[in-house]
Amino acid sequence: xxxxxxxxxxxxxxxxxxxxxxxxxxxxxxxxxxxxxxxxxxxxxxxxxxxxxxxxxxxxxxxxxxxxxxxxxxxxxxxxxxxxxxxxxxxxxxxxxxxxxxxxxxxxxxxxxxxxxxxxxxxxxxxxxxxxxxxxxxxxxxxxxxxxxxxxxxxxxxxxxxxx
Numbered sequence: 001x002x003x004x005x006x007x008x009x010x011x012x013x014x015x016x017x018x019x020x021x022x023x024x025x026x027x028x029x030x031x032x033x034x035x036x037x038x039x040x041x042x043x044x045x046x047x048x049x050x051x052x053x054x055x056x057x058x059x060x061x062x063x064x065x066x067x068x069x070x071x072x073x074x075x076x077x078x079x080x081x082x083x084x085x086x087x088x089x090x091x092x093x094x095x096x097x098x099x100x101x102x103x104x105x106x107x108x109x110x111x112x113x114x115x116x117x118x119x120x121x122x123x124x125x126x127x128x129x130x131x132x133x134x135x136x137x138x139x140x141x142x143x144x145x146x147x148x149x150x151x152x153x154x155x156x157x158x159x160x161x162x163x164x
Contacts, residue, residue: 002107002128002143009038009132010105014095017078025095028136030069035139035163036132037063037156039072039092040108040125042147044084049074052127052150057091066160068131073097075124097125106130108143127151131159139163 013026030036041049063070071093081094103109103125110124129151131140140159142151
């Protein structure tokens with residue numbers, strides 16, 4: 001079960017492959033400055049995840065105007081994430097939870113991802129969205145068992161407007 005609204009967000013530092021090389025991104029670097037939209041997605045190079053990240057990329061200015069930083073986490077390697085971002089022109093900061101620790105800390109992992117096709121992949125993050133305010137407290141939590149169901153981004157933007 002996803003960590004609930006009102007709880008302190010588990011802090012983390014994850015790798016991101018950017019043009020300057022591998023960089024550490026720490027969630028708490030936003031504390032005291034801006035809100036964070038933290039997205040978890042199952043895997044790069046898949047149709048629904050590509051649509052989600054491309055849609056978010058096209059609307060990044062809207063999140064910035066709501067004083068929010070958007071970061072997205074999957075268990076893909078940072079190198080796979082970078083190749084996917086370059087191919088699809090994704091501008092969202094992508095973080096690699098290669099060891100599956102952060103998704104577990106947030107309570108958003110599948111025991112078995114797509115068991116109906118016998119994929120045999122445990123620990124893959126569910127498509128999930130969290131808003132973490134400037135104080136590091138979770139203000140919105142949403143996790144979907146159906147990997148094709150996108151988060152309610154209208155509700156996320158409305159909550160960010162309230163927090164602004």
